[in-house]
Amino acid sequence: MPYVDGQQQYPQEPQYQEQQQYPQYQEQPQYQQHPQYQGQPQYQQEPQYQQQVQYQQQTHQQQAYQQHQETYGGQGWDTGQVPVGPDQNRGFEPNAGFDPQYANAAPSADPYAGADPYAQQQASGYPGEAPDLYGTPEAFPPPRPPGRRHLEPEERWQEEEVKADEAEDSFLGGGDDGDDDEPGGRRGRSGGKPKKRSGMACLIAAVVIVGVLGGGGYYGYSYIKDKFASAEDFAGSGIDETVDVEIPKGAGLGQMGRILKQAGVVASAQAFVDAANANPKGKAIQPGVYPLKKKMSAASAVEVMTDPSKLHVLTISEGMRNTTVYDAIDRKLEKPAGTTKDIAFREAKNLGLPAWANNDPKLMDPLEGFLYPMRYDLTKDSTPESLLKQMVKNATDKYGELGVEGKAKELGLENPIQVITVASLVNAEGKNHDDFRKMSEVVYNRLKKTNDVTNRKIQFDSTYNYVKGTSEINFNLTEAKAFVHPYNTHNVAGLPPGPIGNPGLDALTATLSPDHGGWMFFVSVDGDKTTFTKTYDEHLKLVDEFQARQKQKTENGG
Structure with missing residues (x-):
């Protein structure tokens, strides 16, 4: 191998960048030279070389960490890269940076152990350069820089609009309208004309809102009317149509009113209750069958039902x-x-x-x-x-x-x-x-x-x-x-x-x-109390007294 400035250079092999796939290299306790150099003078590593190795390790750790922590659209996105650190059993914590305690540590394994020094080596532009992992079509898109990881306001609005449109299509049963699909199956716009909201969705939303407001207003109006307005009532003694209304035993005024309203006699149960409470005899209405006319005022119905002679009973x-x-x-x-x-x-x-x-x-x-x-x-x-x-x-x-x-x-x-x-x-x-x-x-x-x-x-x-x-x-x-x-x-x-x-x-x-x-005998002298006797003589005395009272009444014209 050539020497530069008295230092032997070791070109970086591509296996070094994926050494996490070879666990046998992670378990070696110390740096070992190639077997070919055994018996020859070993070259002690200079501090410059150690710093270069450390720099390469830091570079790979940061790249793996960025790839591992990359997010897309607010969701965690795993790039498939496993972080590589000095201590393989330690790994990376999601919110932790590079641990400085490994800055000056020696590598735990020789990345060139067992490699053929005379084999064809892949040239690198400079020491520590990482290969392009995103050049293939099936690879994931490259991570965004840290400053661009959060969407800009306009981009965020556009993505939320895409999501809203997708939800709208799902609600209305709409299908694909020609938008391109992004990598990973994510639908969105690719520079096309912004998608307009469906008119049917707006119509349905308007109908729902009107229905809710209308229903609430109706019930509110009914509540206020029942609470504060006078009860609905007919006027007069009714029309020329008679119905037999049976009031069961134990019925209260409210139940009576509902029975009468159902029979068409009174306009509302509350009007009957109010009229019965206003009548001194209203709470003494007896159960039974009453012949009543339809569309009577509540007061007229109460008047009939408080008259025993009008009760349709025998x-x-x-x-x-x-x-x-x-x-x-x-x-x-x-x-x-x-x-x-x-x-x-x-x-x-x-x-x-x-x-x-x-x-x-x-x-x-x-x-x-x-x-x-x-x-x-x-x-x-x-x-x-x-x-x-x-x-x-x-x-x-x-x-x-x-x-x-x-x-x-x-x-x-x-x-x-x-x-x-x-x-x-x-x-x-x-x-x-x-x-x-x-x-x-x-x-x-x-x-x-x-x-x-x-x-x-x-x-x-x-x-x-x-x-x-x-x-x-x-x-x-x-x-x-x-x-x-x-x-x-x-x-x-x-x-x-x-x-x-x-x-x-x-x-x-x-x-x-x-x-x-x-x-044995009895007589009512005053016509109210009956007196009983055991003997006939006692009875005769009472009879004489009774006849005297009757004679006096006749003389007085009583």
Whole structure:
């Protein structure tokens, strides 16, 4: 090898620049000369040569570091070069520069070990020159200088515009419009005319914005209107179109208002709530069926619903007779008078009576005592027959619940129908539950065979009134005793053939559980309170007092 200025020159081989691919060179503990020079005088390296090697190492390290850290478009881009440093196990840290502690260190391996000194060597322009790694077509683009690694404002805007256009094409389903593709598959403009945004995208964006603003404005307007504006309401008493509106049990004013609005009666539920709160009786509206007109003002609807007579229901009161019930059904259903009574007598066996119901031919009405007293809601589908069936079913169910059939013999009665008959007598004569219990005791005591005071005659005025179809208190007792009829207990002994009304729950329970006080007589002196006695003498005194009060009322025109 030639000598220059007393120094032997070692041309740089291309393997040195890629020595990271040959790990066997990195593990050698010391610099070794070529085997050909073994036994010959070794040339000690001069400081100038050491500095030259160090300079070459620094140059390669910086190039590898720059290639390794190069970024493109804000994303990490690996150039494929592995940093080479004095210590291969150490490597480079991303944010660290060249470590000065290796500046004066000797190389850890001989890059020329095992090389043929007589082989053809690639000429270099100057010592330490790196080959061009980006000359081939498949190579990555060269890294930008440090001062150009961040995009200029104009370039950044152009690249962001490219990204926005690509996103727009993806959203609208657009395809390639002829733009060139950059290396690495990255699409962008290459000096062409700037791409305009799609008019369809602008239209869609405008529609979305208008929709959002419009929807928000509508709901905001609705909220303000509902919060501060007066509720929508009709005027007047409604049009000439009637609908039946059913208010269920437990419904509040708000639910009532919604039901009425759905039926077309009121304009808004809030208007009904406001009107009901303004009416003193508004909170006492009862559940049931109301015949109301459409498009009524809320106040008019409340006025109708607070009037019990306008409630489209039929209420059977305790002790009411069947004749009164039939007339009420005809009126409520707008049927000719006598329609319901005819159906009751004609279809009695088909209306659901229990098997133990009395079929005595002396019965004045086979359904008497079986039209259970309660409120019945009427609808457009209600008929006399359907109402009668419902009433009979309710009575039969209640009698079965109370065990009427099994307790008849316990009470000394012949059959269950007599239990209902006693209850009807008690309900007709008494005024409250306490009266009912004492009244039932009177009936049982007078029915006993040992009764020699009335000779087993009940002697209730209510039975005579039932036969006559009246409700008189003052009548001629002599005439009553002379009137012969199976139901007239002033004339015949024992119970009448059947009930004289429809007893309620209080009268039924009192009949099943009498007072057992030994009572035989009773009289209501003042027409309000009933007084019970055990002896006939006590009873006569009360009768005299009662007659004196009645005479005084007659004289005073009362």
